[in-house]
Amino acid sequence: MKIFQREQRSLFGEILDWMLTPLLLLWPASLALTWLVAQGIAGRPFDRALEYNVQALAQLVTAQHNRVQLNLPQPARELLRADDSDLVYYQVMGVKGEFLSGDHDFPAPPEDEKPAIGEVRLRDGEIHGLDVRIAYTWIRMDIPDAQPALVQVAETREKRKVLATEIIKGVMLPQFVILPLAVLLVWLALVRGIKPLNQLEERIRARKPDDLSPLDDSAVPLEVAPLVSSVNGLLTRLKDSIATQKRFLADAAHQLKTPLAGLRMQADLAQREGANADELKQSLKQIGLASIRATHTVNQLLALARAESSGAVIARQPCDLARLTTEVVRDSVPRALEKRIDLGYDGAQPGTPGVMLDGNPTLLKELIRNLLDNAINYTPSSADKPGVITARVLADTFGKVLVLQVEDSGPGIPAAERELVFQPFYRTLGTNVDGSGLGLPIVLEIARQHGATVSLEEAHPGHVPPGACFSVRFSAAAGAG
16 A cells, blocks of 8 residues: 555655555554444443342342242332333243243343353343343242242443443544644654755765765764765775776877877978978878877777776677687787797697687787787897797696786896886886887786786796796686686
């Protein structure tokens, strides 16, 4: 039962419904119960009067000469009949069941009821179509081998109904005043109880758009404190996310300034007066290189953004890591040959046990490609001493471990910088390599999306140069076969 129907659920309305609905349902039940109780209370004094009358009438029944007689004087007869509201009936039956005095149409006691000498009993009955209350008792007479005599007195119920009605009126009238007052008090109490939520709403609405500081949870009820704590956690994450985005955009703008400035400068040089054909070609070449660097930076930014948001957008599927790695290695061979680098694959073959995992093939290829591009960029190579880069996939079917490694023969990364290289736009100093500083952060983000960890160590400890070895370890939970 809903007292207040709303299209949108209201906490205030829900609580009010659950408080008032039982109250309004219990009120009629309370009235019915009060009526039953009032009937019992109103009947008790009249029952006692009936018992007194039947006992008084029984004392007038005597036995003379082995015969039962009723000596009912006129004052006593008038007393039984004297009542303005109710009718009083009586009956006296002899030891042989013969009628002695009173009303002939008096209902007899139940046939299965055993007579109890001297005990007054009560029952309900009907005389001349009227509901009556009957008091009756049995009297032992001084007659040999005689049955007890029966004395009964009955009274209609008008006085009882009047008294019960007066009791109900006395109870109902105050309830008609108390019930609206109770509803009003419940309403006011609920308004006061929900006031902290309204104050919390006002504080949130009054905040400035850029105010992401935590809400004060000391001024809210204990039941609302977990909600405020959750909102504060959300605000903290949102603040960190916005700060990261601002820092990312600032760094991205800074990184794009250099190739864009180079484009503008080379365009100005190409447009200067007196420039010959060679100088124009050189400017166009520099413009091409700057555009390539800008395009690479933009592509890396898009790849990082795609990796960060891919968890809830792109569905996963069973992937053969060895097959994906060989495909990326094959695509990277032309660029490696251009730099005279020996690029190869070593490890588990596609389709062998243990190389399958649940992942996104596009992102996994992006991870492998960035590791290979990073190795190609930072591995020195010449015709006399070519650089060596090896990609491998290691699968342990017993330990359910799947590892991707990219190893190079480059100068390696100092231990102090091994954590820094995974930060966006960070590049090792002194390498003179063009890059955006986003490749390794992309690798780290994609690995995180797949529940993997990335580690960096020397490829050839104790050798000069030591080289670098990047390992991506996929947990057993990511494996698909």
